[in-house]
Amino acid sequence: MDFLDPRVAQLAPYVPGEQPKTKDFIKLNTNESAYPPAPGVAQAVTQAAANLQLYADPTCQSLRQALGDYLQVPAEQVFVGNGSDEVLAFCFQGLMGHGVAFPDITYGFYSVFAQLYGLKAQVMPLREDLTIDLADYQDCEGTIIFANPNAPTSLGLPAEAILQLVAANPKRLVIVDEAYVAFGGQSMVPYVKDHANLLVVGTFSKSWQLAGARLGYAVAQPALIAELNRVKFSFNPYSVNGMTMAAGQAALADIDYHQACLEKTLASRKWTAQALADLGFDVLPSATNFLFVKHPEISGAQLYPALKERKILVRWFDKARIKDYLRITIGTQAEMAQLLAALRELVD
The missing domain is CATH 3.40.640.10 (Type I PLP-dependent aspartate aminotransferase-like (Major domain))
Structure with missing residues (x-):
């Protein structure tokens, strides 16, 4: 017997970003803060x-x-x-x-x-x-x-x-x-x-x-x-x-800590955006804690699994208008440097 409401049966649920089961990933796929709570x-x-x-x-x-x-x-x-x-x-x-x-x-x-x-x-x-x-x-x-x-x-x-x-x-x-x-x-x-x-x-x-x-x-x-x-x-x-x-x-209650984390994120975003542009990526101007980028010669569908193999998670959306893009959360400066090293290897 089928108890499910037909309206629910037709739903296409929201798909959250992958949550890795191990701690050896650089996690740049769900726009969390790179820093711990206050x-x-x-x-x-x-x-x-x-x-x-x-x-x-x-x-x-x-x-x-x-x-x-x-x-x-x-x-x-x-x-x-x-x-x-x-x-x-x-x-x-x-x-x-x-x-x-x-x-x-x-x-x-x-x-x-x-x-x-x-x-x-x-x-x-x-x-x-x-x-x-x-x-x-x-x-x-x-x-x-x-x-x-x-x-x-x-x-x-x-x-x-x-x-x-x-x-x-x-x-x-x-x-x-x-x-x-x-x-x-x-x-x-x-x-x-x-x-x-x-x-x-x-x-x-x-x-x-x-x-x-x-x-x-x-x-x-x-x-x-x-x-x-x-x-x-x-x-x-x-x-x-x-x-x-x-x-x-x-x-x-800790506004100073809040502001310090913001400033570090913004500084890493600026550095990463420029480094990606130097690698040939098109980088949309970001007002967020992530970057939306694409490379003119390498698709998002190619870059996403290649980065995952290197233990770096970013977000890729298999949608017609944006399938060439990657959404990259801004992590710590060290994490972004590792991302850029991996992308430089892939682009070269």
Whole structure:
């Protein structure tokens, strides 16, 4: 007997980047931070673990207050969830009843969530140069969502262009996924107070060194935050556990460490981009903690397995418009030097 809902049977699930079972790989394929969490995080998590017999605060009030202070918004405008993926899932569940529009080359979960929740989706092609043209979205009636900077392309849009889209139709919701904004993008968080139809999603997985903790957030005016809470409290009020909340607060308490890790990542990105260009690669200008690159003579399908044989993991997408590209996470300077040595050998 087949118990599976036909809608689920037709899903094409999201495929995460490979997680190697051994420690001998240089892992540049899932855009994690190259650096460990802030020094105070482990102690905070250990202290929180002493209370695992108790439910954590379902409102996440102390974490929301700390995050609001960092983002310079009231706690009432902050929502937190089990990674930004859960936050996005709640958005697709509760805020897209009139359909959704998103780019054809972007974060893979958008299309998965649209299919999972049975939403009418408009998939908008990127320009030939892989940039998002917001003019394409002006006539969309449903919710619009896009990543800025975009993944996997690494390209960002200026805040002014996004504001024009937001202001063009105050009755249409615009969701901006800012997973990589700390690495060079322009955040839309400062504009939330003036636009009831703007919602910004962020994560602690990249610039806060907490991918394994699973902590994401949204910023919007209180009415939208209340709707996200309606979905969350209809699903699992305790989706953010006490140790994750403690880790998030400890990370936020050490801004100097956060900034130091950012600066090291940006310096390695600049060095790697120039070194790849010197090897003949086309390198898109990145506002993220990764580079999107291709070589004019060697395809991504050739380079990806060749690097894997050399114990270096990068990301390759078998999609028509981007199959020649590799997405390369920025690791430590030593890791990037090893990557360049391997690529130089392959290119030569």
